[in-house]
Amino acid sequence: MMKNTRYITATVLDGNRLEIETPDLPIGQTIEVILVIPETLQASLTLxxxxxxxxxxxxxxxxxxxxxxxxMIEHYENNTEWKDLMTGDIVEYSEP
Incomplete structure (x- = not known):
């Protein structure tokens, strides 16, 4: 069964609540919600x-x-700091 998917971002509100508005879905429609937590918060995931x-x-x-x-695609397209690591000459060091 093919599922129709939408990507929506939301902000956590007071009381740790999320509010999602989707005007094209009928009232009473059952949906599945998957939360993707940004990397900065993932470090706090428990075992x-x-x-x-x-x-x-x-x-x-x-x-x-x-x-x-x-x-991550969006992150790397918008954040170009990682490209700085890819520039410059490769230098090999040898011990005397």
Whole structure:
């Protein structure tokens, strides 16, 4: 079964709530929500969070990883600091 997918960003509101508006979906429609947490917050994942991810069906894990890969594409396209590491000459040092 093919699923229709939308990528929406949201901000955590007071009370740790998320609000998502999708005017094209009918009221009462059941949807699946996958949260992709930015890298800066992922360092705080607990071991049980990581085990929970590993217990997901492989198809769900692939979806999460695919979404993370898309986010990284956007990151590397918008943040060019990494390109500075790729410039310049390669220097080989030898011990005397």
């Amino acid at each position: 049980s969070d990581r085990y929970a991810f590993l217990k997901l069906p492989i198809a769900e894990r692939q979806k999460v990883l695919s979404m993370q890969a898309e986010a």
